Amino acid sequence: MATASGALRRLLMAPSLSDVTFAERGFPVTETAATRQLEAIPQAVVCGFEWGIEARDLWETEHRLSMVDAEVRGFAYEGATMACVIRDAMGPGRGSRTGELLQGAGRRHIFLNYIGIGFAMARLPRLLWKKVMPDLDGARYYPQMSWLAVDGYGFDRAYFDTARWVDQQRLPKPYAWEGDPEYFARAFDQGIGRALWFIHGARVEHVAAGVGRFAARRHPDLWSGVGLAATFAGSSTPGDLATLRVTAGEHRDHLAQGSVFAAKARHFSNTVPDHTRAATLALAGITVESAAALADDCADAAVPTSSTPAYELWRRAVRDQMPVKPLEHF
Numbered sequence: 240m241a242t243a244s245g246a247l248r249r250l251l252m253a254p255s256l257s258d259v260t261f262a263e264r265g266f267p268v269t270e271t272a273a274t275r276q277l278e279a280i281p282q283a284v285v286c287g288f289e290w291g292i293e294a295r296d297l298w299e300t301e302h303r304l305s306m307v308d309a310e311v312r313g314f315a316y317e318g319a320t321m322a323c324v325i326r327d328a329m330g331p332g333r334g335s336r337t338g339e340l341l342q343g344a345g346r347r348h349i350f351l352n353y354i355g356i357g358f359a360m361a362r363l364p365r366l367l368w369k370k371v372m373p374d375l376d377g378a379r380y381y382p383q384m385s386w387l388a389v390d391g392y393g394f395d396r397a398y399f400d401t402a403r404w405v406d407q408q409r410l411p412k413p414y415a416w417e418g419d420p421e422y423f424a425r426a427f428d429q430g431i432g433r434a435l436w437f438i439h440g441a442r443v444e445h446v447a448a449g450v451g452r453f454a455a456r457r458h459p460d461l462w463s464g465v466g467l468a469a470t471f472a473g474s475s476t477p478g479d480l481a482t483l484r485v486t487a488g489e490h491r492d493h494l495a496q497g498s499v500f501a502a503k504a505r506h507f508s509n510t511v512p513d514h515t516r517a518a519t520l521a522l523a524g525i526t527v528e529s530a531a532a533l534a535d536d537c538a539d540a541a542v543p544t545s546s547t548p549a550y551e552l553w554r555r556a557v558r559d560q561m562p563v564k565p566l567e568h569f
Contacts, residue, residue, distance in 0.1 A: 256282050261440065264401065268440030277441055277474040281398070283311045284358070287318025292325065297336065301344050309510045316340075316348040317391070320355030321362075328363055328370045338373030341380070350504035353384055357391020357430070361399075365414065383538060386426045386550040389416050390464070393430025401438060404431060408453055419548050425460050426550075432464020432497070441474040447486040462490040463554070466497025466522055471505060473514030480521035491522075492558045498522040499557050502530035524562060533557060 259281035261268040268274050287304060294300040300319055307315045323337040341352050356371050363371070372385060393411070397404045411427045413420035432450065439445035450461045469475060469483060487494040502519040505511045511527050519527050537556035 254285055254288075256285055259285055259398075261437075264398065264438075266401075266438045266440065267445070268438075268442075271440075273474040274440040277437060277472060280311060280314050280472055281437070283307065283314040284318035284321075284355075287315035287320075287355075288322045288358075289318070290315075291319035291322025291340075297339050297343070300340070305344070310512050312510070313348040313351040313504075313508055316345050317351045317355035317358065320345065320352040321358040324356050324359035324371050325362060327373075328359070328367045335373070337371075338375065341373060341375060346380070347508045349380055350384055350387060350500075350507065353387035354391035354394070356385075356388040357393070358395050360388065360392045361395040368414065381538065383549040383553055385417060386422070386548065389423055389426035390430040390433070393427035394434045394464075395430070396427075397431045397434035398437065405435070405438065405449070408457075417548055422548055422551060428457050428460035429464040429467070429497075432461035433468040434464075435461065436465055436468035436472065441469070441472075441479070443475065443479045443483045443486060447483070459490050459493045462487050462493040463497035466494035467501045468497075470498040470501035470515055470518040470522060473512065473518065475514070475518070477517060477521065480518055484522055492561065495523040495561055496554055496557045499525075499530040499534055499561065500554075502527045503534035506531035533560060536560070 257263050259278075261270075261274065261278055286307070290300050290303045294303075300323075304312060304315050304319060320337060320340060323340050327336050337356070341349060345352055360368055360371055371388070375382065393404075396411070403409050410424055413423050416423055416426070435446050435449045439449055446465055450458055450465065453461060465483070465487075469480065475483070484491055484494065498519050502511075502515060502523070505515045506527055516527050519525065519530050523530055525533070534553075534557060537560060538553050540556055
């Protein structure tokens with residue numbers, strides 16, 4: 240049961256389901272069965288946020304999340320994580336509610352939970368960002384992936400303020416996430432790349448044109464985000480996926496790396512839809528199981544240096560070790 244204060248928090252902070260529809264956001268998307276499926280994803284995030292922001296206790300939130308269809312449950316966890324982070328950051332402690340969620344039933348969605356932390360960052364002053372990451376003990380929480388929070392922040396800004404971050408291509412003010420302000424903009428761009436998949440309703444030619452309008456130095460990270468979204472969220476055909484890989488051109492290794500990370504996240508959640516299997520094979524040339532194993536092998540080898548975060552070393556290792564096939568094989 241929601242508390243009175245919880246209902247007030249939801250009223251003040253939660254977007255409505257209509258707020259996240261493509262029509263309301265003004266995205267150039269023609270409604271089809273595929274775009275309706277894609278549009279349901281941000282709506283699942285909103286539902287998770289509402290449950291997390293108003294629930295009296297974590298048991299209630301997790302119970303509601305358990306009733307969400309398995310294929311989109313991770314997105315609902317993004318919203319619930321966002322809510323927990325906001326509640327923690329605005330309270331006296333640091334990460335207690337969020338930590339419980341991520342160490343409980345939410346652990347299988349740990350990659351999307353990090354993205355949810357980024358959604359919360361978009362609604363909190365930077366002064367409170369130091370409180371958004373809970374204390375998670377051990378490698379089983381993939382601490383290198385905390386950069387997905389910055390990815391989530393970039394996605395949120397591109398989705399809700401498209402004119403500024405996509406049309407005008409503004410750059411975010413650096414922030415020393417994990418002590419590295421220089422990498423902040425790159426992780427942010429990976430989130431923008433994911434957002435382009437939604438903004439253009441998974442229409443490959445429009446997504447590619449959207450990437451192409453950015454400065455060339457930003458293309459690799461944008462394509463990585465596109466690969467992650469195309470593989471995790473889906474809503475494309477086999478022909479679309481083949482075209483996407485060809486269109487990425489010299490950046491198809493970045494597209495494939497994003498696909499591998501999405502496959503790893505799906506595999507870790509124990510929910511792998513057919514569209515993820517098809518996209519991983521089309522974009523990375525390997526199965527979901529092989530992609531998950533590759534991601535783990537590369538994570539073990541990614542040792543951070545003073546100049547490069549472990550997350551980026553992980554991404555590079557995936558690109559370097561991926562068995563890339565000639566384009567004519569697809």
